[in-house]
Amino acid sequence: MNDSPTITCCPLCGGEKREGKTTITVEPAYGQFVIRDVPAKVCELCGADWIDDAVADKIERLVEDARIKQSQMEVINLKAS
Secondary structure, three states: OOOOOOOOEOOOOOOEEEEEEEEEEEOOOOOEEEEEEEEEEEEOOOOOEEOOHHHHHHHHHHHHHHHHOOOOEEEEEHHHO
16 A cells, blocks of 8 residues: 555646646657657646556556657557557
């Protein structure tokens, strides 16, 4: 059980963070990868977003898979992966 408090206030603007989706772009030296439909907490005022560790791990695995395939550009829908 996680006893740490959930921060619902955006530290950037003070707006409220809500469940939503975001798009992440990763640009390593060998290519560019766009991951869409990423679950995130999104500020309703400024649009800043935060992803949790499990989602970040999944994104890292997807980018590593693309690197192994030697892809230079990929657009990935996280829901479908």
